[in-house]
Amino acid sequence: MALIYEKKNHVATITLNRPEAHNAIDPQTVVELVDAWQDFSRDPQMRCAILTGAGEKSFCAGADLGKLIPLWTGARQPETDADRQVQANPMLAQKALLRDFTLAKPVIAAINGNAVGGGFEILYSTDIRVAAQGARFGLQEVRWSIVPAGGSTVHLTRQIPYARAMEMLLTGELIDAGQALADGFLNRVVPGERVMETAQRYAGIIANNGPLAVAAVKQAVRENSGKDVEAALAREMELAIPVFLSKDAQEGPRAFKQKREPVFTGE
Helix, strand or coil, rough: CEEEEEHHHHHHHHCCCCHCCCCCCCHHHHHHHHHHHHHHCCCCCEEEEEEEEECEEEEEEECCCCCHHHHHHCCCCCHHHHHHHHHHHCCCHHHHHCCCCCCCCEEEEEEEEEEHHHHHHHHHHEEEEEEEEEEEECCHHHHHCCCCCCCHEEEEEEEEHHHHHHHHHHHHHEEEEHHHHCCCCCCCEEEHHHHHHHHHHHHHHHHCCCCCHHHHHHHHHHHHCCHHHHHHHHHHHHHHHHHHHHHHHHHHHHHHHHHCCCCCCCE
């Protein structure tokens, strides 16, 4: 399997499973990733996802230059059903990398190793990021006369300071986890063996929170980015009111008063 998809205790774990290829995205991974994101999005029991890679060296090396890119250029003819799907719909890969797939639920990145190219770009759509100490990050596309069009020219300058983003985009040089943390791109940098443990801690906390409130917070932040303050505040209230009127909003304060953990149902 190019992907391992597991669900437990309201948390979905998605593991890129091609360690021998640095977890590069091939056509099979594209198809399986899209299926996993769709299932996670639709399953009312799933409240948070963890995205990680197999092995200790790479989180994701981006698009597989031998198997994925040649399908688009015509240098390779499709051999599998996944090949045919990706060739027929080149935007399927953008959906897999969350460029063109909007998730209402939080995603935590457990970055076990290097995140380069598309493997870096998918991180823009994650909400909390935990990285191994030895991980490196970057976009090397310009070195090969390619534009990093997985959202990098749009998202990177919004997520780290402009000058630092432009340095990465224009030079193609990689940065280490310490620099990514200093730039505000990461939440935590931990020893490699603690990456999943730390990500699971975040996921457990989020999964125990009110799912309607969590989804509304994420939607409000996403939709209000770039809006003027008055319009953003109005939209925030539009999203908040249905949550205030929900059964979960009654359960939360009641559980607090009764000194117990709340039991949220998403209603």
